[in-house]
Structures are given as structure tokens and as C-alpha cells.
Amino acid sequence: MTHHVLHMPVSEAQARALKVDDTVTIEGALFGIRDANQIALFDKGRTTRFDMRGHAAIHTAPNVRKIPPSSEHPTGYAPICVGTTTSARMERFTRPLMEKLGVRILIGKGGLGAGSLAAFAELGGAYLAIIGGTAALETTWIEAIEDVDLDDLNPESLWKFRVRGFGPLLVAMDSHGGSLYDAVDRKARGRRANTLARLGVK
Amino acid sequence: MKIDPAQVEEVARELYVRALKILPPDIKRGFARLDATETDATAKKVLGTMITNIRVAEETENLLCQDTGIPIYNVTIGRGVEIAGTELRDAIRRGCERATREHPLRSSVVHPITRRNEHTSCGAGVPPIHVDFCDEERLVIEMIPKGSGSENNSWLKMAVPADGVNAIKTFVIDCVLEAGGKTCPPTIVGVGIGGTSDLCMALAKRAATRPLGTSCADPEGAALEASLTEAVNGLGVGPQGLGGDSTAFAVHVEIAATHITMNPVAVNMQCHSARRASASFTRAGVEYGF
Ligand code: SF4
Numbered sequence: 001m002t003h004h005v006l007h008m009p010v011s012e013a014q015a016r017a018l019k020v021d022d023t024v025t026i027e028g029a030l031f032g033i034r035d036a037n038q039i040a041l042f043d044k045g046r047t048t049r050f051d052m053r054g055h056a057a058i059h060t061a062p063n064v065r066k067i068p069p070s071s072e073h074p075t076g077y078a079p080i081c082v083g084t085t086t087s088a089r090m091e092r093f094t095r096p097l098m099e100k101l102g103v104r105i106l107i108g109k110g111g112l113g114a115g116s117l118a119a120f121a122e123l124g125g126a127y128l129a130i131i132g133g134t135a136a137l138e139t140t141w142i143e144a145i146e147d148v149d150l151d152d153l154n155p156e157s158l159w160k161f162r163v164r165g166f167g168p169l170l171v172a173m174d175s176h177g178g179s180l181y182d183a184v185d186r187k188a189r190g191r192r193a194n195t196l197a198r199l200g201v202k
Numbered sequence: 203m204k205i206d207p208a209q210v211e212e213v214a215r216e217l218y219v220r221a222l223k224i225l226p227p228d229i230k231r232g233f234a235r236l237d238a239t240e241t242d243a244t245a246k247k248v249l250g251t252m253i254t255n256i257r258v259a260e261e262t263e264n265l266l267c268q269d270t271g272i273p274i275y276n277v278t279i280g281r282g283v284e285i286a287g288t289e290l291r292d293a294i295r296r297g298c299e300r301a302t303r304e305h306p307l308r309s310s311v312v313h314p315i316t317r318r319n320e321h322t323s324c325g326a327g328v329p330p331i332h333v334d335f336c337d338e339e340r341l342v343i344e345m346i347p348k349g350s351g352s353e354n355n356s357w358l359k360m361a362v363p364a365d366g367v368n369a370i371k372t373f374v375i376d377c378v379l380e381a382g383g384k385t386c387p388p389t390i391v392g393v394g395i396g397g398t399s400d401l402c403m404a405l406a407k408r409a410a411t412r413p414l415g416t417s418c419a420d421p422e423g424a425a426l427e428a429s430l431t432e433a434v435n436g437l438g439v440g441p442q443g444l445g446g447d448s449t450a451f452a453v454h455v456e457i458a459a460t461h462i463t464m465n466p467v468a469v470n471m472q473c474h475s476a477r478r479a480s481a482s483f484t485r486a487g488v489e490y491g492f
């Protein structure tokens with residue numbers, strides 16, 4: 001179990017060095033992705049001006065306040081509450097995110113499936129688990145909303161955050177075929193028959 | 203007792219914000235209980251982070267979770283309460299819109315086909331407002347921001363009488379396995395048994411949002427709650443689906459009579475951000491609680 005402090009962006013080698021059960025803290029840039037902006041990018045042919053190569057993206061749609069732009073809040077958005085949403089809904093976007101936009105690391109809650117695990121192995125990436133529903137805490141790791149694209153989709157805009165000490169996050173899926181979710185799921189399903197028997201179900 | 207719609211609007215606004223920021227004491231006690239009994243090291247860390255988050259939210263007066271959910275209002279109208287139903291409904295809706303605009307909150311509500319967000323947390327049929335009645339001279343409004351991570355884990359099965367209670371037990375276990383970490387465990391697993399298909403689902407939601415420490419009024423239902431709670435927590439799904447003993451704070455059951463040919467069972471889950479707030483209007487004034 002190693003702790004990695006990653007200053008974004010990272011190389012393929014850095015992404016491949018992450019192993020299940022390691023922990024990670026992200027420093028610098030972090031992109032916010034969501035259902036609507038990925039549908040726009042990968043189903044509707046829209047493009048982004050952001051360079052996301054080697055970067056980390058988190059499954060999120062924050063609560064923000066509109067304010068006059070300033071050096072502290074260049075986009076005119078101040079973060080109120082930034083949290084994480086269930087990743088599984090966006091499973092099919094992992095590969096295009098990595099292949100087309102060069103994203104290396106996904107952050108979310110609840111885990112991703114077999115397609116994502118294969119993409120991490122093939123292209124060199126990882127999934128970091130954050131504790132879902134702990135957004136008040138997560139917000140304290142966000143310094144600013146640095147930029148925003150596809151803002152007509154607000155709150156499901158494509159966000160660029162500046163973060164400090166974003167973590168610790170748990171490496172839950174890696175580029176070596178490891179997935180904590182698969183391991184827990186297999187174990188839990190293995191207990192199904194016994195559990196039902198104890199409930200008197202024949 | 204005359205109720206002023208302007209006051210209902212104010213309360214509906216306040217309740218949404220309160221619910222998003224302060225976790226009810228029964229849920230906090232639920233966390234303390236799980237934290238004391240959890241044996242898995244990762245799970246203990248995850249629970250610790252969740253408990254820290256509750257404190258940070260209160261200290262920074264911030265939202266517990268980013269998901270402002272689908273706003274739900276449950277209204278209980280007592281004897282002698284005077285307000286036109288339509289005025290009550292409209293006032294709640296205005297209060298919900300104002301909370302969204304004035305705090306501001308992320309509007310998580312869109313048109314289901316165009317996906318257009320009006321940025322009001324309102325839309326056709328939303329917020330759902332459920333009405334019930336009581337005997338005392340009081341009006342109670344309960345507000346529940348229902349997060350999508352848990353709401354997306356909702357299931358209904360129209361089982362047959364031949365499959366009996368075994369169908370119900372099997373269904374609950376399979377739903378918990380299917381939900382895994384997607385529903386932000388530890389959860390309250392709400393189980394509706396009986397009724398029509400829509401009533402069954404409503405029962406599951408009522409069960410999922412019932413305070414911890416309460417039990418089903420029907421003894422058969424209460425017995426099921428105890429055995430299913432133990433069974434679910436033996437599966438090892440754990441907090442956030444990362445393994446451990448703390449998969450659910452509890453399994454709650456609500457029941458209704460059903461048809462001789464039917465055996466419906468529904469599951470609706472509430473995540474660890476099990477948010478609720480309520481306000482009670484009496485002659486003494488308005489009192490906020492959970
Ligand atoms: S499931 Fe609940 S705790 Fe998790 S992100 Fe959604 S609202 Fe928050």
C-alpha cells in the first residue's frame with residue numbers, strides 16, 4: 001500500500017504505477033464530468049476547448065454561486081458544495097474519455113464495470129474511489145473553479161477545478177486488472193445461498 | 203387554526219435547506235452504532251470519513267452532499283387546520299423554488315424527455331406532495347431531499363402467492379447485492395410488501411425514510427425487519443461497497459393488504475445521507491425538528 005501525491009497531469013507510467021489499495025492525493029487541476037456533458041461530447045459530437053490529456057476527471061455536478069468574475073473566481077462561479085455522483089451510469093464513456101481526450105484517471109463513487117477495467121489495462125489508467133456523500137469535506141479540498149466549458153448544460157457543465165490536497169482517495173480499480181468492487185461483489189454473491197438458507201428460504 | 207400560506211412558503215424554503223445541512227439525530231446515532239461494531243479496517247475508515255463530513259457540514263454550514271435530490275414534501279393535516287389545499291400546494295412549491303434560487307442550490311430536476319433544467323428544483327409533478335391526516339390540531343410538513351444514487355436503486359416485483367414470503371426475502375437480498383456500492387451504503391433498505399403496484403412502491407419509500415429506531419407497526423413486518431437487517435449485514439458489501447459489516451443501518455418494512463392473487467414486493471433505498479427535516483404548526487407557533 002503506497003501513497004501517491006499526483007501533480008496533474010500525469011504520465012502513463014505514473015497511472016500504471018497505481019495499484020488497488022494504494023491511496024492518492026491529487027494536486028493542481030481536476031476536471032468535473034457528468035452524464036449530460038459526456039452525452040454531448042460522445043453522442044452529440046460536441047467538442048471542448050479543454051486539454052484533458054494526462055488529467056483526472058471526477059464524476060460530479062457541483063452546487064455553485066454566480067458572482068462577478070474576480071482573480072479568485074475567474075469564471076464568475078464560486079463553489080458552494082462539490083461532491084461526487086454514482087459512476088456506474090457513465091460506464092460507457094470511460095473508453096472515449098481515455099481514447100479521445102486522453103484522460104488518465106477517473107474519480108467517482110460506487111465503481112465502474114468490466115469495460116472500464118479493460119480500458120484502464122489497455123490504455124493505462126485507474127479509478128480512484130472517493131467516499132460518496134461526503135461533499136462538505138470534499139469542498140474543503142477545492143480551491144477554485146478555474147474554468148468552465150459547455151456551460152449551457154449547467155449544472156452539468158464541464159468544470160475545471162483547482163484543488164489542493166484532494167484526498168486521500170483509494171485506488172479501487174487499476175491497470176493490472178484489479179477491482180475492489182469485483183472482489184467485494186464476488187464475495188457477497190458467494191454468501192447469497194447461505195444467507196437465504198439462514199432466512200429459511202429453501 | 204388558520205394557516206397563513208406565506209408562512210407555509212417560508213417553512214417549505216427553510217426545510218429544504220435545513221434538510222440538506224443537518225443530519226437527523228437518529229441517523230447520527232446509527233453511525234455511532236455502526237462505527238462501534240464495524241470490524242473491517244477499510245470500512246472503519248470510510249465510516250470515519252462520513253462522520254467527519256457530518257461535522258464539517260455543520261461547522262461550515264454547508265450541504266452534507268452535493269446531490270440536492272428530488273425534493274419531496276409529506277404533509278400531515280390535523281383536525282381544525284384551515285388552509286385551502288391549492289394554496290398549501292402552491293406555497294410549498296414557491297418555498298422550494300425560493301430555496302433553490304436564494305441559497306442557491308443546484309437544481310437537480312429536469313424534464314424527463316427534453317432534459318431541460320428550469321433551475322427551480324420544480325417541474326411537472328415535482329416536488330411530489332403527499333398528504334395524510336391526523337387527529338391533533340396541527341399541521342406537519344416533512345421535507346425529504348431524495349438523492350438519486352439511492353433512488354436509482356428502486357425495484358418492484360409482482361411475485362405470486364405460491365412463492366410466499368420466500369420471494370420477498372430473496373428479492374430483498376438480491377436488490378442489496380445488485381445495488382452494491384452504487385447506493386452509498388450504509389443504507390436504510392426500505393421494503394414495501396403488499397398493496398397495489400404503486401402503493402407497494404410508496405410503502406418502500408415510506409420505510410426507507412422512516413427514522414432509525416422505529417419499527418413496523420405490524421408484528422410480522424417487524425420480525426422480518428430484524429431478520430433481514432441481520433442477513434443484509436452478513437453479505438459483506440460494506441460502506442460504499444468497499445467491503446465490511448456495515449451495509450445497512452437497518453432494513454425497514456411497511457405493509458399493506460393485497461389481493462388474493464398478488465404478492466407484490468418493492469425495495470427503495472435511502473443512502474447514508476439520510477436527510478429529513480420537519481416543521482410542526484400549532485397554536486403555539488412553528489417548531490422545527492426532524
Ligand atoms: S446516494 Fe446519497 S450520499 Fe450518495 S451521492 Fe447520492 S445523495 Fe449523496
